[in-house]
Amino acid sequence: MWTWFYKLASPPYVYGAAAALAPWFLGLAVLTIGYGLVAGLVFAPPDYQQGDAFRIIYVHAPSAWMSLFSYTSMAIAGAIALIWRIKMGHAVAAASAPIGASFTLLALVTGSLWGRPMWGTYWAWDPRLTSELILLFLYVGVMSLRPAFEDPARGDRAAALLGIVGAVNVPIIHYSVQWWNSLHQGATVAKLGKPSMPGSMLLPLLSMLVGFMLFYGAVLCMRVQGEVLNRERQAKWVREAIKS
C-alpha cells in the first residue's frame, strides 16, 4: 500500500496515470449522466407535492454533493502535501479548486431557481444556503491565494492551509439542516434507514451523482496533467511526455 502511496510523489507516474484515466472517466460519465438525464426528465413520475419542479434535484443535488466532495478532496490533497511534503498534493489541490467552485456555483444557482416556486423567493439567508455561499468564497480565496505569492511554494502552502482550515465548513453545510431551523429540506438519500424516494426517482439521481463524480474525475485528471507540466517543465521526462 505504501509503495502505491509513494508512487503518488512521482510526477511522471501521476501524469501518466491521469492521462490514462481521463478518457475512461469521461466516457463513463457521458453514459451515466445521459441515462440519468433521460430517466430523470422523461421516465421519473412528478412529485406528489412539488410536481415537475422536483426534477431540478437531478442537477442540484449532484452539484451540491460534488461541491463538498471536491472541497474535501482539495483539503486532503493539501494536507498530504503539507504533512508528507508530496508536491503532487499541491497539484491535485490546485486542479480541484476551480472544478469545485463551478459545482458550488451550479448548486447555488439551481437551488435558487428551485427555491422561487417552492419557497416564494430566490434567496434567503438560510443556514444551508449561507454556508454553501461561504464555500464558494473559500474556493475563490484558495484560487486567489496561490498566485498571490511570488514564491510558488509559499503560495501552495498558504492555499493548502486555507483549504484545510476552511474544511470546517463542510460538516456545517451537511448538518446545517439538522442543527438549525432551515427552509431547506432535510436529507433525502444520505440518511439512516430507507431513502424517502421511490426507486423510479432515486435511480436517476444516483446515476447523475455517479456521473458527476466520474466527470469530476475526468476534468481533475486533465487539470492535474496541466499542473504537473507547469511545475515540472524543466524535467527531462517532460520531453517524452509532451511528444506523445
Add this chain to the structure above:
Amino acid sequence: MGGYAGYVWPCFAFACVVLAWNLWSARRFHAAARVRAGRALAMAAGAES
C-alpha cells in the same frame, strides 16, 4: 413541465454550460501547459548547445 418549465429548463441548461466550461477550460489549461513546457525545453536545449 406542469408550469415549472421556466425554472426546470434553465437549471439543466446552466448545468450543461458549467459541465462544458469545465471540459473546455481543462483541455485549454492542459494544452497551454504543454506549449509552455515545450518552449521551456527548447530554450534549455538552446542554452546547452
